[in-house]
Amino acid sequence: MTNKKYDLIILGGGPGGYVAAIRSSQLGLSTALVEAEHLGGVCLNWGCIPTKALLRTAEVYNLIKDSNEFGIKTENVSFDLEKIIKRSRNVSKKLNQGVEYLLKKNNVDIIEGWGKLAGKENGYNKLSIENDNSISSTIESKNIILATGSRARQLPGLESDGKMIWTYREAMIPEELPKSLLIIGAGAIGIEYASFYQTLGSSVTIVESLDRILPLEDKEISDLAHKAFEKRGINIFTKTTVNAMKTTENNVKVVTDLKGDNSEITVDRVIVAVGITGNYENIGLDQTSIEINKSHIVVDEWCATGETGIWAIGDLVGPPWLAHKAEHEAIICVNRIAGVEESEPLLAENIPSCIYSQPQIASIGLTEEAATSLGKQIRVGRFPFQGNGKAIAMGETEGLVKTIFDSQSGEIIGAHMIGSDVTELIHGYSIAKTLESTEEELMRAVFPHPTLSEMIQESVMDAYDRAIHI
Amino acid sequence: MPIKILMPTLSPTMTEGNLALWIKNEGDKVSPGDVIAEIETDKATMELETVDEGVLAKILIPEGTEEIPVNTPIAIILEEGEDKSQLEDMNLNYEKSEAKTEITATEEIIPNQDLVSSKESAQILDDDILNSDNGNPNATSNDQSRIKSSPLARRMAEQQQIDLSLINGSGPNGRIVRADIEALSSLDTPVGKNSPQVYKDEHSDFEIVPINNIQKVVARRLTEAKQEVPHFYLTVDCEIDNLLGVREDLNSRAKNNEFKISINDMIIKACAVALMQVPAANASWSDEGIKIYKNANISVAVAINDGLITPILNNANRKGLLTISSEMNELVSQAHAGTLTPDQYQGGTFSISNLGMYGVKSFQAIINPPQGCIMAIGKVEKKPIVKNDEISIASIMSATLSVDHRVVDGAIGAKFMEAFKTLIEDPLGMLL
Numbered sequence: 001m002t003n004k005k006y007d008l009i010i011l012g013g014g015p016g017g018y019v020a021a022i023r024s025s026q027l028g029l030s031t032a033l034v035e036a037e038h039l040g041g042v043c044l045n046w047g048c049i050p051t052k053a054l055l056r057t058a059e060v061y062n063l064i065k066d067s068n069e070f071g072i073k074t075e076n077v078s079f080d081l082e083k084i085i086k087r088s089r090n091v092s093k094k095l096n097q098g099v100e101y102l103l104k105k106n107n108v109d110i111i112e113g114w115g116k117l118a119g120k121e122n123g124y125n126k127l128s129i130e131n132d133n134s135i136s137s138t139i140e141s142k143n144i145i146l147a148t149g150s151r152a153r154q155l156p157g158l159e160s161d162g163k164m165i166w167t168y169r170e171a172m173i174p175e176e177l178p179k180s181l182l183i184i185g186a187g188a189i190g191i192e193y194a195s196f197y198q199t200l201g202s203s204v205t206i207v208e209s210l211d212r213i214l215p216l217e218d219k220e221i222s223d224l225a226h227k228a229f230e231k232r233g234i235n236i237f238t239k240t241t242v243n244a245m246k247t248t249e250n251n252v253k254v255v256t257d258l259k260g261d262n263s264e265i266t267v268d269r270v271i272v273a274v275g276i277t278g279n280y281e282n283i284g285l286d287q288t289s290i291e292i293n294k295s296h297i298v299v300d301e302w303c304a305t306g307e308t309g310i311w312a313i314g315d316l317v318g319p320p321w322l323a324h325k326a327e328h329e330a331i332i333c334v335n336r337i338a339g340v341e342e343s344e345p346l347l348a349e350n351i352p353s354c355i356y357s358q359p360q361i362a363s364i365g366l367t368e369e370a371a372t373s374l375g376k377q378i379r380v381g382r383f384p385f386q387g388n389g390k391a392i393a394m395g396e397t398e399g400l401v402k403t404i405f406d407s408q409s410g411e412i413i414g415a416h417m418i419g420s421d422v423t424e425l426i427h428g429y430s431i432a433k434t435l436e437s438t439e440e441e442l443m444r445a446v447f448p449h450p451t452l453s454e455m456i457q458e459s460v461m462d463a464y465d466r467a468i469h470i
Numbered sequence: 471m472p473i474k475i476l477m478p479t480l481s482p483t484m485t486e487g488n489l490a491l492w493i494k495n496e497g498d499k500v501s502p503g504d505v506i507a508e509i510e511t512d513k514a515t516m517e518l519e520t521v522d523e524g525v526l527a528k529i530l531i532p533e534g535t536e537e538i539p540v541n542t543p544i545a546i547i548l549e550e551g552e553d554k555s556q557l558e559d560m561n562l563n564y565e566k567s568e569a570k571t572e573i574t575a576t577e578e579i580i581p582n583q584d585l586v587s588s589k590e591s592a593q594i595l596d597d598d599i600l601n602s603d604n605g606n607p608n609a610t611s612n613d614q615s616r617i618k619s620s621p622l623a624r625r626m627a628e629q630q631q632i633d634l635s636l637i638n639g640s641g642p643n644g645r646i647v648r649a650d651i652e653a654l655s656s657l658d659t660p661v662g663k664n665s666p667q668v669y670k671d672e673h674s675d676f677e678i679v680p681i682n683n684i685q686k687v688v689a690r691r692l693t694e695a696k697q698e699v700p701h702f703y704l705t706v707d708c709e710i711d712n713l714l715g716v717r718e719d720l721n722s723r724a725k726n727n728e729f730k731i732s733i734n735d736m737i738i739k740a741c742a743v744a745l746m747q748v749p750a751a752n753a754s755w756s757d758e759g760i761k762i763y764k765n766a767n768i769s770v771a772v773a774i775n776d777g778l779i780t781p782i783l784n785n786a787n788r789k790g791l792l793t794i795s796s797e798m799n800e801l802v803s804q805a806h807a808g809t810l811t812p813d814q815y816q817g818g819t820f821s822i823s824n825l826g827m828y829g830v831k832s833f834q835a836i837i838n839p840p841q842g843c844i845m846a847i848g849k850v851e852k853k854p855i856v857k858n859d860e861i862s863i864a865s866i867m868s869a870t871l872s873v874d875h876r877v878v879d880g881a882i883g884a885k886f887m888e889a890f891k892t893l894i895e896d897p898l899g900m901l902l
Contacts, residue, residue, distance in 0.1 A: 126891050342642075344796030411648070436648050 003138045006032045008337060009127055011115040011283065012147035014041020016314030016326030018099050019143050023334040025106035025400070027457055032139055033108050034115035039099040040151050042315075043323045045092050045168050051192055053088035053357045058199035062358060069395055079200065085173055108449070111137070117144065117284030117310065127310045129283075143309050143337045146257035146297065148283060148327070150276035150315035153295075156186070157244065158272060164247040165270045168193070178202050178268035182254055184242050186213035189226070190273035190356045193356035198234050205235040207258060212238055214355070218367035218416040224400060228359050244268060245365055277315045293318075303333040313339070325351050327387040349414075350433045354423040359399055362426035365414030365433065368404055381463025383455045384418045387470045390450040396420035401455040403429075403442075403464050410438030415456075425453055439464060472552060473522050475545040475878050477538045478509060479529075480516050480809045487511045488536040489544060494526045502548060505775050507533075507544070515682070516808025517775050524549040538667040619646035636678045651707070654678070657677035685777070685851060699755075700875040703834045706887045708852060708894040709864040716897040718792065726830075733850070733867075734770070734824055735795040736897065741845055742786035743900050744822060744889035751886035752819050753875045754840040761840075769818030769838060770798065772805045779805050780838065782818045832868035842877035843886070846870045866896075 010017045017033060020042070025032040038045050056353050057079075067074045087469030096285035103110055113129035113136060120126065124140040146388050152167035154160065160167045171193050181189045181197050198204045206213065206229075212222045213229075226236055244255040252270050255262055269427060278296040289306040291298040297312040300303050305312050310464015325346065327437035332343040350366040379435040385391040385399035406413050415429040432442055442460040447453050461467045476485055498694040505517040506526060527548040531538055538544065540588055617634045619627070623646045627634050632654055638648035681689075713736060720731050745752040745766040754761045766787040769780040781801035786794060804810045820842075823835045826849035835846040848868040855864045869890065871882045893899045 278503065409622060411622050436622035438621045438625055441621050 001120075003126065003140045004032075005124065006030045006109070006139060006141045007143070008032075008334070009034065009115075009125075009139060009141040010147055011127065011144060011145045012041065012149055012182070012314075013039040013103075013318075014112070014147060014149045014314065014322040014326065015043045016149070016316075017041065017145070017147035017332045018103060019169070019309070019327045020107040020108045020147060020313065020330035021103055022333050023331050024338070025108055027340060029334075029335065029338060030107075031108045032111055032141075033103060034111045034127065034139075035114060035236065036112070036114045036460075038096055039103070040096045040305070041108070042151075044095045046172060049095055050088040050092045050172050051168075052356055053091040054084065054196050055192060055358075057084045057087070058196045059358060063198055073147070081174065083175055083202075088172070105139075111139070113137075115283065117288060119287060121205055122147070130195055141309075143311065145303075145333055145337075146283065146305075146310065146312040146316055147332070148279040148316050149315050150321060151279050152272065153275040153277045155184070155242075155272065155274055158242060161247060161273050164206075164252050165245060165272060167272055171271045180267040181269050181271065182207065182242075182265070182267040183253070183271045183272035183273060183291065185275070186210075186236070186238070187216070187273060187275065188214070188353070191229075191273065191355055191357050193271055193273065194234050195232075196227065198229075198232055201357070202268075203233075203235075203321040205223060205258075205265075206237065206242045207237070207256060208238045208241065209241045210238065214361065216313075217361060217363055218351070220368055220402065220413070221363065221400070221416045221418050225357075225361055226243070228398060228418070254331075276315060276321055280316060302336045303329050304336075315410075320348065320351055320352065320353060321354060329333050340388050342456070348432065352426045352430050354426065356423060359419050360422045361418045363414070363416040363420040365412065366404065367414060367416065371404055371413050376413065378413060379405045379407045379463040381459040381461065381467070383403075383459040383462055383470060385452075387458070388450075388452060388455050389418070389453070390452050393450065394420065401459040402460045403456070403463055405439055405460075410440065412437065412439075412442070419452070421452055425456065428453060430454055471549070472527065472551045473524065473547040473549065474543045475506070475518075475520065475547060477540050478518060478807065478809070479540045479541045479545050480509065480511055481513070481811050484511055484540060486537045486539045489531050489533050489538060490515055492529060492533045493517075494762070496526060496529050498526050500524060500526050510663075512771060514808070518808070519775075519806060520547065522547050522549070524552070527552075530892070547602050557781070558800075573708070579632055584734040617646065618644055620648065622648050623651050626655075629781070632657060635681070638680050646716055688777070692836055699837050699839060701834075701837060701872050702880065702883070703870055703877050704871055704880075704883045704887050705832060705868060705870045706891045708867050708869060708891050710867045710894060711865050713894055713897050714865060729792055729795055731791050732798075732848075734822075735791055735798060736900075737822060737824070737845075737847060738770065738783055738786055738794055739791055739895075739900050740821060740890055740893040741768060741822060743788075743893055744886055746787050747889045748882060750882045751843055751878050753842045753877045754819065755842065756840060760842075760877050763819040767817060767819045769815070769821040770801070771821065771839070772802055773825040774805050774808075779810060779815055780818065781805055781815050785816050804861065822847065826867070832870050834870055836873050837872050837874055839874075840873045843883070844872045845890075846872065869894075 007100045008024045008031050010020050010031065011033035012031045013033050021031050023327050030329060043049060061079060064074055064077055072459040081409045099112070111129055113131045116124040116126050116128050118128040118138060121140070124142055124146050126138055127144055128138045129136045130136065152160070158164070163249045167443070168189055168196040177200055178197070183194050183204065186206050191214060194204045194206050212219065213226050214222045221439070240258045242254055242256045243262060246253045251268050253264050253266050253267050254270065255264050280292055280295065280464065281298055288310060290310060291306050296315050297305055299312050299317050300363055303311045303313050311332055328346050332346065335343040343449060345439045352362060355361040368380060381403045383401045386397045391397050392400070396419065399422070400417070401433060402416045403412065404414040405411065412429065412433050415426065417426060440459050442457060447457045458467050458469055462470065480493055488510040489507060491508040494504065494506045494510065500520050502521050503520045504520055506520050507518045509516050509518050524547045526545060530546065530548040531542070531544040577661060618639060620641065624634065626648065630651065632651060634646055637646050637650050637654070638644070640650050641647035705886065713733065717731055717733065717736060724730060739843045740857055749762055753760050760833050765785045767784045771778060771780050781793060781799065783797055783803065794882050801814070805812070818838070818841060821838050821844040823844060824847040825833055827848055830848050832848040833846050835844045837844050846869070850867045852862050852863050852867050853866045855866070871883055871887055
């Protein structure tokens, strides 16, 4: 019996996988996508999308809580947690169906099952597909892209139990609102959940082992974020570790040094948000030359692994572990496989990162510290939300826009923002950096007034001592 | 009378071409043989030479224009004494008449002048390179606005005094980007990253000449030849007084210069005949075995602007000197005009390269794989020789054969050289 052959097989239907499949189809390649759980992967179903839906609820709730400021009387405001969660699940479901539709429209064969690399035959790479623990079929292609994504990293001795100690998944579908919540890890996921739960009324404590929250962001922004969250009542402890956790029927007893000694605190629930680990296990890598480094597959700038014809993208490979990075790798990789020359490898410095807490945080390129430690001569410009007309009109005066330039060439080295809606503004810098614009183009471009985006221009002008509005 | 320059027909099947680049600008003086533009077809980029003298008065088609039908007027040359007002009256439309302006740099083929290697000869212009862009699309001397570059790259180039027109951009659509400028700067920065001012002066010390695809292919093949082919060399000095005499005699028979046989034509014939006498030297190396050819298809190295091409004189063994001479004239004209088709320069069983007119005494050419041999001809000079135990003077020409030892061994090579020398020294032998 001969196995069905495809021009390209993709293992995993998350943002990396399904984008690769659609691109592959666009280029006229016969494509199969193998997915074990649900199309859209973590991003659509248990990550980016549902959390944004939840955070939207938090945003609306916050606005309502402040409605008096805007002249609106509200009374007896309450919320229905079940409905909040249901809405986010519906959003996921809608997009999940959307992805299915797109794949079908592009004639991608969607195969349900657990895929595993199964050796080579006559120059073709084989992929076996298992359903209910037995192989239901095997397909072949000269090229296979692995896009199996990642899952929450567990700390030894502090593993989640799915009931009282949560990972991002359980945190997304709480049956009831925890009165007190401990979040371990102050990266993007930890911060977003902190923001959400605090808004709904939980007493939130964040514990971070490094010396600041959001350690990957620019320090100035991390510090501003820290102050903003504390102002909202989130308790933050940096340089603090959790040493042990014990669950009871109703709560979790956590041994931590946040009080200086190894005392025990009791909280209703814990969210462990200490990073992710690539899903490289049990997909048939042992018989290949594929190299793993710190739980991620090693690839070159085109996403090729050490095994001919096997590629890997997204969370399965190196950082940053962001959906848009996976999507771009998908396209670059497929273009490469198909022999289309338009792509260039991704530059990490041109990949933005966004955090949808309140206040939001968005950044791209090097932090001020990184630029300085690389020996670059820089010019830094800043503009506060307080100075922006739209921000004041909106009642969102908390925030900062910061732009960093190479003082010699005017290259945009980095941009860092904190405040309302900045996640929708950072793309301006993406475009500018991709086009290799300098401060001149950013000064010359006409930004509409009154918008928050004008702060981008003003911060640029500030870097050159030409700001008008401060 | 203003002269119209038309889009040339570079090959029998060409119907349209792209005007890749204007080498001369409006107002420039032009002389016969000057390259005025580069024309690009889907097979190759060729230089367009003018045979006229005057001033390039008007460029009708801007560079970068594509799909221009052949015979479309692309420029006007005004001769001495003419001025621009004469352009007004001209009909600048498509002309069906034969384009006569772009053929040949030289009207009179001077012996030994055109069959030249300025570099070692190589069979070039494989099909795989002929489809891609040739030359530097940005190389315009005065028109900075046409150079595609990112704002950052432009500023960096300005700061480092790098001429953008010399760079091939690696960005989208040939755009020059930061990485391209950085690559140039990194070549000679003596100090670390923190002193950007340092390399300002050093860039005025050199000029980067972009490598076009033909040059890349030539470079690759020559390197391969030198690395993989076991070359050895055999030299003979030939007394060519007899040859010169025979040549003079033959040419005296030409009425009104209807033909002019060159020394090179005779060398081609001599090689061809010698190859028939020593067939083992007319061979090439292949995985299936040594191919011994039945006819002598001689690749003759011709120098053209910025390069070298080897048009083939087929079946030289079966052609008389007259035929060889006129065919060579035709091939050389075509080479200069850029109208040679691939089958005219790809192939061949034996090569000849002549640097004599540059005063080179002798040299060792690089074999054109898969051919087995290449003959390198040096200059003719009068030398004292010993004849019948007495000193006399003879015109001596040195010939060196480079041989692929896998195909032709020393004995065969020597036999061939002996046959060649005999024929050169006693040309009547070629009649047999």
